[in-house]
Amino acid sequence: MSQKLVSLNTDLSRLRAEGLDISSKSKYLFVCGVPYVNAAKEVKRGIIASVLDLAGEVTVAPTSHVIFFVGDPPCDEHGSVLPGVTQNVNQSLGDGLAPNHQISRKPTTGPTAGRYVDYYEKIKTYIAIVCSPAQAIDPTVTAYTNPVVVPDEEDDSIFNYLDTAPTKAGIVLANQKLEGQKIAIVGAGATGSYVLDFVAKTPVEEIHLFDHDLFLNHNAFRCPGAPSRDELGKKHRKAHYLASIYSQMRKRIIPHDFFVDEYTIEQLKNMNFVFICIDKGISKRLIIERLQEWSIPFIDVGMGIQLGENNTLAGIVTVTASTVDKRDHINSRIALSDGEAPNEYSQNVQISELSALNAALAVIKWKKLCGYFDDVTKEHYCAYTIRSNQLISEDVYGA
Amino acid sequence: MNHNEFNIIVNGRPKKEPGPSITFERVVALAFNPVPPNAFFTVTWSHGNQGGSLTPGKSVQLQNGMKFDVTETGQS
Numbered sequence: 365m366s367q368k369l370v371s372l373n374t375d376l377s378r379l380r381a382e383g384l385d386i387s388s389k390s391k392y393l394f395v396c397g398v399p400y401v402n403a404a405k406e407v408k409r410g411i412i413a414s415v416l417d418l419a420g421e422v423t424v425a426p427t428s429h430v431i432f433f434v435g436d437p438p439c440d441e442h443g444s445v446l447p448g449v450t451q452n453v454n455q456s457l458g459d460g461l462a463p464n465h466q467i468s469r470k471p472t473t474g475p476t477a478g479r480y481v482d483y484y485e486k487i488k489t490y491i492a493i494v495c496s497p498a499q500a501i502d503p504t505v506t507a508y509t510n511p512v513v514v515p516d517e518e519d520d521s522i523f524n525y526l527d528t529a530p531t532k533a534g535i536v537l538a539n540q541k542l543e544g545q546k547i548a549i550v551g552a553g554a555t556g557s558y559v560l561d562f563v564a565k566t567p568v569e570e571i572h573l574f575d576h577d578l579f580l581n582h583n584a585f586r587c588p589g590a591p592s593r594d595e596l597g598k599k600h601r602k603a604h605y606l607a608s609i610y611s612q613m614r615k616r617i618i619p620h621d622f623f624v625d626e627y628t629i630e631q632l633k634n635m636n637f638v639f640i641c642i643d644k645g646i647s648k649r650l651i652i653e654r655l656q657e658w659s660i661p662f663i664d665v666g667m668g669i670q671l672g673e674n675n676t677l678a679g680i681v682t683v684t685a686s687t688v689d690k691r692d693h694i695n696s697r698i699a700l701s702d703g704e705a706p707n708e709y710s711q712n713v714q715i716s717e718l719s720a721l722n723a724a725l726a727v728i729k730w731k732k733l734c735g736y737f738d739d740v741t742k743e744h745y746c747a748y749t750i751r752s753n754q755l756i757s758e759d760v761y762g763a
Numbered sequence: 764m765n766h767n768e769f770n771i772i773v774n775g776r777p778k779k780e781p782g783p784s785i786t787f788e789r790v791v792a793l794a795f796n797p798v799p800p801n802a803f804f805t806v807t808w809s810h811g812n813q814g815g816s817l818t819p820g821k822s823v824q825l826q827n828g829m830k831f832d833v834t835e836t837g838q839s
Contacts (some may be wrong), residue, residue, distance in 0.1 A: 646805065666804060668834025672775045679834045680805045697834070699803030704785035747816055749832045751775060752809040756816055 366518040367526050371536065373423045375484035383508035384487070388416055390599040392457055395487060399498035399505040402436035404445045407498045408506055410435025413464070414488055415456050415485070426480050429470040433489050434461045439515045446493065469493055522567055523614045539567055541734050544634040548572040550624050550651060552602040554586035554714045555665045556641030558723030561588045562609040563639075564617065564721070566731075571610075572635065574620045574628075578607040586716050593762040625646065629654050637733075638662040639726060656694075662700050663726045663731060667718060669750075678751040681718055683725045684742045687733065688763035697745050697759070721748065769825040774833055782825040787817040794833035805836040 365388040370376045376393075379386050384686050385396040397409050411434035418423045431692050437451045445451070451464040457464060467490060480486035498505050515521035519744040549556050552575035556672040563571055577583075577603045584591050589609065600608075603619035617739040622628055629650060632638055638655055640648060640662055648664065655662050664686075669679035669753055725746055732739035743757030768779045773793045780789075790806050791798055797829045806817040817823060 526836050666765070666805070666836035668836035670774070670834055678773070678775060680830065680832055680836055682805055682808055682836050701801060701803075747805060747807050749809065749814075750805045751832055752807075752814070752830055754807065754809045754814045756807060758816055 366516055366670050367513075367521070369421055370517065373483075373562055375423055375482040378484050380513065383510040385507075385509050385511040386487075388509045389458060393487070395491070395507065396493060396740045397511070398494055398507045399434060399502075400438040400494045401441055401443070401501060402628055403443045403445070403498040403552075404437075405441065405501065407433060407502050410438065410494070410709055411461065412487065412494065413455075413461065414486060414490075416460070416483070421464060424485050425482060429486070430459060430466050430468045431480055431486070432464045433467055433494065433656065437465050437496065438494050441497040448493075467493070473531050484504045500642045522616065524612065538736050541736050542568055543730070544569050546572070546736075547572045547635060548574065548632055548635045548638045550574045550632075550638060550640050551642035552577075552606055553583070553641060553643075554716065554719035555667065555722045555726075556639065557587040557602075558686070558716075558720045559608055559641060559665075559726060560606055560610060560617075561638045562723060562727040563730075564614055570618060572618045572620060572631070573603045573607055574622070574624050575602045576621055577602050578622045578709075584715050586719060588720075617671045624651055626650060632660065633658055633684070635660055639730070640664040641723075645699040645701045648698060650696060652698065654698070655685065656691060659688050661685070663729055664694075665722045665726050666698070667714065667722055669715065669718065670739060672751075679718075680750070681722045681725070683722065683729055683746045684759075685729050685733065687744070687761075690744045690759065693745060693759040694734070718750075769827050769829070771825065771828070772830045774826050774831070780825060784822045784824050785831075786822040790817060791829050791833055794831075801834075802835050806835055807832045 365386065370380055376386065387394045393414045395412040397557065398412050399407055400410050402408055413432040413434065414426065415428055417427050419539045430457045437445045439445050448467050453466045454462050455464055470479065479664055505528050512581060515523065515527045516527050547563055547568050548570065549559050552560065552573050558695050560571065560573060581596060583602065584596060601621040603621045607617045607619035620631060624632065632655065638650055638660060642648060664669050664684045666682040667679065669677055672678050684694065686694055728737060731737045739762065741757045741760065742763040744758050745759040746757055748755050767781055769782045771778050771780055773790060775815060778793050787806055791804050808815060808829055808831045810826050832838065
């Protein structure tokens with residue numbers, strides 16, 4: 365059943381959101397895994413089928429009040445066939461969907477006596493009729509099985525399973541602004557891995573992950589998730605390790621297990637947006653120069669944490685955005701050279717919640733640049749100072 | 764205390780500064796002695812609900828109780 369059909373119709377999306385295993389095929393709506401009782405007073409599972417009346421892609425009020433039930437004839441908890449059941453009508457529902465029986469029950473009172481107003485009301489009513497005897501025998505059985513919902517071919521989905529949270533039409537339209545983009549994440553360290561975590565859950569077309577390093581002990585404490593000791597022992601490259609995890613959820617995460625340098629920089633040329641999540645100023649200079657030359661917008665993330673008085677930590681998390689319209693602030697905001705002498709102050713402290721915050725601020729800004737989130741300040745530089753719990757927005761353009 | 768001096772806090776440590784304003788470079792020097800060569804610093808300040816950042820060559824008017832933070836922000 366296409367997600368589009370479900371999202372367009374409130375009755376179907378409510379049935380799915382409540383956890384029923386609904387599907388549709390050749391003008392029928394099916395509900396699988398429906399508990400019932402057979403004549404031997406055994407609790408079994410069957411399938412409810414109803415003709416699905418559509419006007420285009422929109423459901424109309426069911427023209428028929430009957431359903432078909434695939435399985436044994438459904439009975440009450442004492443093994444007597446339920447009222448309204450006509451056995452072995454064997455309606456042609458499709459392969460393997462026999463024997464089946466017709467059940468005919470309809471509302472007899474109320475403003476819509478004699479008919480069901482929509483498929484939500486119809487299906488919910490029959491679920492209650494068929495399942496109640498089963499629940500009298502075993503109170504733990506339920507038709508609300510919350511199945512994993514996978515996209516069908518018609519969905520052409522970037523995801524391996526669907527987000528079934530009820531969505532308002534406006535949110536669907538906002539999400540569409542992210543579709544089709546090719547995103548690069550340069551550096552799959554602490555912040556880069558959280559950027560991946562957030563971007564992977566959006567409908568962008570491709571995510572390219574660049575990192576040459578291995579995934580080792582210290583990385584496990586700075587990335588989303590919790591790898592096992594065995595997994596850590598395999599010494600994967602970060603790009604492959606993270607791509608394999610997030611590819612469980614979605615398609616087109618492409619790992620590149622090398623650094624972006626003068627030999628590989630061309631890999632960024634076809635990107636729509638780049639997150640720069642590396643600490644090497646020399647590499648940044650090259651990347652930034654080329655992205656600006658190619659008019660590709662990007663965000664650079666930065667973090668500095670230091671040990672202060674009484675063994676407390678403090679510091680600043682920064683997000684710098686560059687677009688075709690606003691990039692004259694880059695040189696004063698991003699370190700473009702590496703310190704030559706070993707820096708006695710450099711503690712290289714990284715803490716996962718700060719990396720996650722840094723990544724979240726970066727992804728929020730990217731979504732603002734895409735028109736997904738509203739943006740009135742239009743800052744291109746943002747800094748969060750831990751000690752004073754202050755968020756500043758500067759390098760404003762277009763406000 | 765000299766009435767022209769301002770009490771400020773830099774990276775959690777109290778400092779006195781003559782004012783009336785302070786530069787990015789001076790804030791860095793108050794935080795790091797000696798200043799490491801070739802390092803890239805981020806400087807932010809806050810005072811009540813006001814706040815902002817400083818970049819090289821820029822300065823801000825001092826107020827008593829102003830708080831400054833200075834870090835190297837290259838890590839990712």
